[in-house]
Structures are given as C-alpha cells and as structure tokens.
Amino acid sequence: MIIKAYFQNLFPFLFITWVLYVICFRFNLIKPKKMAREIVVLYISAFITFVPFFGLSLADLFLSVNPNYSIGSVALMLVLLWPKILDKPLLSTRHLLIFCSWNVVISLTLFSSTLGLMPYDLYALGYSFSWWFIAMALLTLLAIWSWYPLSFIFLAYIAAFNLKVLPSYNFFDYITDGFLFIMSAGVLLFLAFQPKNSIEAEGLRSQAPAASPPTP
Amino acid sequence: MAVLAAVLLYAIPFYQHDISGTQAGWQDFKIIHLNGERPQASRKPFFAENFVNQARPGVMCHVSSIAAAGDNRLICTWYAGSREAATDVALYHAFYEEKTGAWSEPQVLLDRHQASTELRRWVGRLGNAVVLNDNHGRLWLFYASMLGGWSTASLNYKESRDGGLTWSGSQRMILSPFFNLTTNVKNNGVSLSRGAYLLPVYQEFLRKFSQVVLFRSDQVVPSYEIRRMTHTGKALQPVLIPQNETDLLAFFRNAAGGGQSFILKADSHDVGRTWSRVSDTSLPNPNSGFDMVRLPDGALLGVINHDFQERSDLTLVLSRDGGRHWKTLKILEKAPGKEYSYPFLLRSGSNYHVTYTFERTRIKHVVFNEAWLKANKTYDN
Numbered sequence: 235m236i237i238k239a240y241f242q243n244l245f246p247f248l249f250i251t252w253v254l255y256v257i258c259f260r261f262n263l264i265k266p267k268k269m270a271r272e273i274v275v276l277y278i279s280a281f282i283t284f285v286p287f288f289g290l291s292l293a294d295l296f297l298s299v300n301p302n303y304s305i306g307s308v309a310l311m312l313v314l315l316w317p318k319i320l321d322k323p324l325l326s327t328r329h330l331l332i333f334c335s336w337n338v339v340i341s342l343t344l345f346s347s348t349l350g351l352m353p354y355d356l357y358a359l360g361y362s363f364s365w366w367f368i369a370m371a372l373l374t375l376l377a378i379w380s381w382y383p384l385s386f387i388f389l390a391y392i393a394a395f396n397l398k399v400l401p402s403y404n405f406f407d408y409i410t411d412g413f414l415f416i417m418s419a420g421v422l423l424f425l426a427f428q429p430k431n432s433i434e435a436e437g438l439r440s441q442a443p444a445a446s447p448p449t450p
Numbered sequence: 451m452a453v454l455a456a457v458l459l460y461a462i463p464f465y466q467h468d469i470s471g472t473q474a475g476w477q478d479f480k481i482i483h484l485n486g487e488r489p490q491a492s493r494k495p496f497f498a499e500n501f502v503n504q505a506r507p508g509v510m511c512h513v514s515s516i517a518a519a520g521d522n523r524l525i526c527t528w529y530a531g532s533r534e535a536a537t538d539v540a541l542y543h544a545f546y547e548e549k550t551g552a553w554s555e556p557q558v559l560l561d562r563h564q565a566s567t568e569l570r571r572w573v574g575r576l577g578n579a580v581v582l583n584d585n586h587g588r589l590w591l592f593y594a595s596m597l598g599g600w601s602t603a604s605l606n607y608k609e610s611r612d613g614g615l616t617w618s619g620s621q622r623m624i625l626s627p628f629f630n631l632t633t634n635v636k637n638n639g640v641s642l643s644r645g646a647y648l649l650p651v652y653q654e655f656l657r658k659f660s661q662v663v664l665f666r667s668d669q670v671v672p673s674y675e676i677r678r679m680t681h682t683g684k685a686l687q688p689v690l691i692p693q694n695e696t697d698l699l700a701f702f703r704n705a706a707g708g709g710q711s712f713i714l715k716a717d718s719h720d721v722g723r724t725w726s727r728v729s730d731t732s733l734p735n736p737n738s739g740f741d742m743v744r745l746p747d748g749a750l751l752g753v754i755n756h757d758f759q760e761r762s763d764l765t766l767v768l769s770r771d772g773g774r775h776w777k778t779l780k781i782l783e784k785a786p787g788k789e790y791s792y793p794f795l796l797r798s799g800s801n802y803h804v805t806y807t808f809e810r811t812r813i814k815h816v817v818f819n820e821a822w823l824k825a826n827k828t829y830d831n
Binding site: 289290294295297298299300301302344345348349350351353355357358361362363367368370371374375378382385388389392393395396401402403404405406407410411412413 | 452453455456457459460462463464466467468475566567570571572573597604622624626627628629630653655656657658659673674675676677678681683
C-alpha cells in the first residue's frame, strides 16, 4: 500500500518537471549542466506537484483524470526528461519511435476491446497468468535481442506488476494507459513533422550514436 | 543476464496462478446458493408499503438499494439533489426496523466534497450507489463518482463492519485502462464462497454493454477483476440470478430505444466468467432499470416497468420456467405521466422488500412475505 501510495505520484512529478524544463529552455531560463539551477527547477516542480491548493495537489488532480499511470508512461516521461537534465538521450530516436509505436498499437488494440468496439475481452487476460503473459515474455526476449535499451522497459512492466506498485491488479495497466496513448501519438507526430535540427535541439535525437546498438 | 531476468520475472505470475494456488482464480469460487434454505413461512399473508423519505421542494431522488444490516435492520441508500448528475447530488441512507416497520430519519452518507477528501481526487458529481451485505458481517457500498457526465463514471467502494453505522474511507476501483472510463452500478451482487461476490456493472462510454466484477473481500486489501458479459450495444444494468453453485441467469435493461424492446437474457455456467449471447425475453422494457430474485421454489420474481415506452407503471411479475414465460402478480403503481422506476428487490428471511423511485420525489418501500405471494391467485397457475 505504501509503495502504491508513493509510486503513483511519480508520473505527475515527472510530467510537471518536464513541462517546467520545456518552458525554461524555451525562454532560455536555464542552461544545461548548471546543477544549482536544475535543483531549483526540481524543487519548484516538487512544490507545484505536491503542495495542495484548496485541498488537492496537482498530483491529485492528475490522478483524478487518470488514476493509473502505467510503467510505460513513467518510462516515456523519463525518456523525455533525461536529455533535459543530463544533456544526453536515454533512448535513440529509433528506439523512441519503436517504443511510441508499440504504445500506440497496444493502446489502440486494448482500448478497442475495453470500450466494446471489438468482441474479444483482451483486458480480462491481464489479471493472472494467461497466453498474454507468454506473448509479453516473448516480446521481452525479442526486445533483449533486437532493441536492447527497450528491454529494460519491458522488464520493468513485469517487475512492477509482480511488486504491485500501481493501484491496478491488471497487467495491461502496467503497460499502457490513456495518457500514454496520447503522449506517444504526440511524440510520433512531433518526430514525423519536425525538421531534423529541431529534433536535435529538443534533445530527442540521439547525440551519441555509439551508445545505441547497431541495427541487426 | 537480461534473458534470465525475463524468464524469472514471468515465472512469478505463472507460479502464483498455476502452481502455488496463492491467488484464487475465478474457477475456484462457488456461488452460495440459497435455494435449499426455505424461509419460515409466516402464518398470515403480509403486504405493506411506506416511504423511506419525504419529498422536499426542488429535490429529486433516484436509484435506491436495500440490504440486510443485521439485528433485524435493513439499510436503504439512494441519491438526491437538484437533478440527476448535478453537483449537489449526495448519497443518503436510512435504516428500517423490521420489528416496528419504521424508517429512521434519512442522513447524508456521502457528498462529493467528502468523497473528494476520502479519495484525494477531484469529484465533480456523485451518481448511482448500491449497498450489499457480503454474508460475512460486512456491508459494502459501491458508488459512482464522475468528473462530468455519466460517461465519466468510475466506481468506488466503502466498507462498514457495524451494520452501516460507520463507514471506511472511499477506495477507487480501477476497472478500465482508458482513463478508468466508464463503469456504473445499479443492481445487487451475488455471494460466492471465500467471502467473495459478483457485482454486476455496466459501461456506457462509446458502446453500452454489461460487465461483472469478481470482488474478493476476504483479503486485507480487497482485490477484484472485471469481465465482459455482453457484446451488444444495448444490454445494460444486469440482474444476476443464481441457479446453482456454478450457473447464473442474467437479465438486462434493453437500451436499444425506440419501437418495442424487450428485457434481455443470458446465462453462464462458470460462475459468471463467460456468458452466452443475449436473447429477448417476453417482458417489455422501456429502457428502464428493474430487479429480480429467485424464490425458494425456483420461480423468478421480478419488479419491472411493464410497458414499451413509459415508466408509469411498476409491476410484480413471476416466471416458473427460468424466464421464458411470465405472468403478472400485482401492479404496484400505475399513473400515466408519472414515473415509478429503478426498483431494487431484496429477500430477507421470509420477507421481500422492494424499494423504488416514486415520482422522482421519494423512495417508496414495499414489503410482503412469502405467504402473501402464495396467496396470490396467479402464483400457482
């Protein structure tokens, strides 16, 4: 219960921090590698996220709209935030593309089922061991083989599910959620329409190609 | 190393589900079937009606539910406010003393501000609520909270261990991966072994369909899982009727709208895990909620709006062949232009209690016993 109570606040904190960084970079308020200024940004972000106004904090309001932010959402926010804090990407653009595409595809499939647009009840498979767990295990092995950096996210799904760090009891809720779908679709659109230079400026494109494994 | 980690991590749910048996699966539960427990027949037929609450100017009330609260008391819940899904809607409750036949003064059980404080979430509105007794000395209140309209409804629950005098804080249920949209509740649950029960719910975001929640209440922190009951875009507000340890019948409100719509029916042979396709019954349904229970002799007793268009009558109906044929036992209400709707039916000992929305201004309570049912001319015909 304690893990659940704290872990679910991680996404709102990461999101607010990312928004603050985007604003700071846009208005040149912060320079990369200036540790003191970054600590100030993180402090302000924590204050904005967790201090209640009129009874509820911004984190509470985030969780009112979407009560279960998946491990995928947390991972995507870390991927987006990492280059802004440490000035180097956590995932290459190629891997980010694969990750966001995976999020969009699994979300569309799952939501179609959950909202009654297809007759098969996919969500019911996520409560206990089923063929879906075998499929995800195989996908994780594929990720380890082909897209090594992404395999950590795939391993995090099942590790978090086993530890029950989220309010949900369903494995699908550890993989995706409505917010992740919107964010991933937004990143894909951004990558599709932004010029190369702009992507590099936003820190989404890999600046250290050697860190990415060669394409098999 | 990563491959080993993957194999080990995926082995844990496999071990829990298939080897250790630490997590009871749906197939491990049995329906607590009360068919053999015949209530003690009262000597005289008994039928009485009264109101749970009094009408107040400008206040509508709707969606009542009733449950045994212990010590010969019943608890009734409903919501009331200036209109449906208004921000001032609150949940109310009152207690009925079976010995005296009197209702206590209604009290606010929960308003949206209290719900918001308990959940630590923004709650824009409160909606349907159902109170049920888990046969293990606890009452559970399931209620819908919304950010906006009905299609944003999410379910929450509260627990009482003292017959509804005090309640735990609210807990939100996660029942959908898409912004937790949208789950609502109307009818009673079915008790299972191991302190679990089935709660019928429904969804009406993009399509309208019914679902069932397996709620495991015997754990320190209750757990639950949800499954689809129907795939049609019209079967709502399921009523679950136990048949035996594994079989269930379900009847649904028909939300097709327009023309002549009938109450829908489906069945399950695996404690509600999978369901047959829905089919029409011979009972009309004006896109309105209803309730049914199984009588000790196996007959089905229902309270429905016996009309294709209006909610202006409320009728007791009976079926002796599993819902294929029905006959009218008694018309409880009939007044053109008025609304009598959303009945909730409970069997408590030898008595049957019906609560329903009376002209949207009050909650009416009708109580009768088995002797009254059997004294009805059409009961055995």
